[in-house]
Amino acid sequence: MSHIPYGRQDVIADDIAAVTSVLHSDWLTQGPIVPRFEYAVAEVCTASYAVAVNSATSALHIACLALGLGPGDWLWTSTITFLASANCALYCGARVDFVDIDPRTYNLSPDALARKLAQARTENRLPKIVVPVHLAGQSCDMAAMQALSREYGFRIIEDASHAVGGRYQGLPVGNCRFSDITVFSFHPVKIITSAEGGMALTNDVQLAERMALFRSHGMTREPAQMSREPDGPWYYEQIELGFNYRMTELQAALGLSQTARLHDYVRRRHEVARRYDELLAKLPLTTPWQHPDCYSGLHLYVVRVEATRRLAVFEALRAQNIGVNVHYIPVHMQPYYRRLGSTSGTYPEAERYYAEAISLPMYATLTDDQQNRVIDVLDKALFA
Missing domain, CATH: 3.40.640.10 (Type I PLP-dependent aspartate aminotransferase-like (Major domain))
Structure with missing residues (x-):
């Protein structure tokens, strides 16, 4: 695989x-x-x-x-x-x-x-x-x-x-x-x-x-x-x-x-994102929201799942050789910044986001078949 x-x-x-x-x-x-x-x-x-x-x-x-x-x-x-x-x-x-x-x-x-x-x-x-x-x-x-x-x-x-x-x-x-x-x-x-x-x-x-x-x-x-x-x-x-x-x-x-291919890459990323939006619409997760003032570079496609399910969903995707990731662990929660005085609970929206976020594969050469595989594994993991 x-x-x-x-x-x-x-x-x-x-x-x-x-x-x-x-x-x-x-x-x-x-x-x-x-x-x-x-x-x-x-x-x-x-x-x-x-x-x-x-x-x-x-x-x-x-x-x-x-x-x-x-x-x-x-x-x-x-x-x-x-x-x-x-x-x-x-x-x-x-x-x-x-x-x-x-x-x-x-x-x-x-x-x-x-x-x-x-x-x-x-x-x-x-x-x-x-x-x-x-x-x-x-x-x-x-x-x-x-x-x-x-x-x-x-x-x-x-x-x-x-x-x-x-x-x-x-x-x-x-x-x-x-x-x-x-x-x-x-x-x-x-x-x-x-x-x-x-x-x-x-x-x-x-x-x-x-x-x-x-x-x-x-x-x-x-x-x-x-x-x-x-x-x-x-x-x-x-x-x-x-x-x-x-x-x-x-x-x-x-x-x-x-x-020379920058705009082609971004255009293709938007095609991938639109397909994710459509195919994930009925699943119990939150897809990215785009502000009408913005046309994103779409470096990442981040979904949010229920915090109690995030680890299991993440591991299910990784087990099927899908290299999902999390972007990012809040900087204020890092040990180095804790030593400088940062504390948990100070930035509730950021910590809520971190507990739920998963970055799905997103790049210009991602094929429909690869994207279908990601969505299929994600679907099964969410209802396991």
């Missing part, structure tokens, strides 16, 4: 040819392909600047650094997310707090955020940065987030790791109309892949320059950024404490080739 994963890459001959071409070139890193990949993604998203890095985690880190996050500052994010959305603040010496989710979209709730901000203002502990996470590919309510940012003075990093190719209010996710910076992931289970890789987009040239600086050791060869006149063409200066977060030419070649 063949394995059906919850997500997988689609690498075709064109992708292999693109990577092979780089292997035959003079540049394996720091060549011309990374800028071409950056330009292609920025153009798709109608953003002004893009900075490619070796992972979305690195992109989140340099985004925080570019916005000046540091000791004494707070970053707030959703607790239903991958660990990196919170860890990026700790890398900067800042502190992390969480916001509960909307019960329909599973994204960070604007209402919960507004209540928390009002309370934080009375305690003088407002966040410097808020990171809304576009869970499963559906954008958060970014207009509401922007309105709150203007009232309370925080900056916004969209964690759109799941959402490249999606839209919000008719505009592509990543255009940064409602945020300072948007971050994408190109991990193999995401919508397009560069093997490992990420990208930070912005419309602010100064933020773009700072992120590019932090990406590569804090080092510059630009005379305008230097403290003195260069000694010669070899001269460089380290002007910040940066990191080696560079993307290779090989990764960029794969990502650039895949970008």
Whole structure:
């Protein structure tokens, strides 16, 4: 019985040819392909600047650094997310707090955020940065987030790791109309892949320059950024404490080739999702709800089943070689964050979601026969 994963890459001959071409070139890193990949993604998203890095985690880190996050500052994010959305603040010496989710979209709730901000203002502990996470590919309510940012003075990093190719209010996710910076992931289970890789987009040239600086050791060869006149063409200066977060030419070649099929991939994911919606309609579970303002990237297709049945259903699917997963364990429930003071019961919607969530297989090359098998096993498991 063949394995059906919850997500997988689609690498075709064109992708292999693109990577092979780089292997035959003079540049394996720091060549011309990374800028071409950056330009292609920025153009798709109608953003002004893009900075490619070796992972979305690195992109989140340099985004925080570019916005000046540091000791004494707070970053707030959703607790239903991958660990990196919170860890990026700790890398900067800042502190992390969480916001509960909307019960329909599973994204960070604007209402919960507004209540928390009002309370934080009375305690003088407002966040410097808020990171809304576009869970499963559906954008958060970014207009509401922007309105709150203007009232309370925080900056916004969209964690759109799941959402490249999606839209919000008719505009592509990543255009940064409602945020300072948007971050994408190109991990193999995401919508397009560069093997490992990420990208930070912005419309602010100064933020773009700072992120590019932090990406590569804090080092510059630009005379305008230097403290003195260069000694010669070899001269460089380290002007910040940066990191080696560079993307290779090989990764960029794969990502650039895949970008040409981005909208086809998202369109196919919507076909898979519609078929799930129709065939699961009569089963005792909750299928994903899509906000009318959004066109999701559909990285994930998350269903919710009765909490007392979740483990049995999950194990029944795994026993039939269907690689379901759970996205995510709330970050505030992780042992590391408990040691920092997080406690259970603080974010009830998030904890309720976690107790019921199962991610079904969702990827562009999922066949009808494979999807039928998933649904058949799920049907039997729910009524066992």
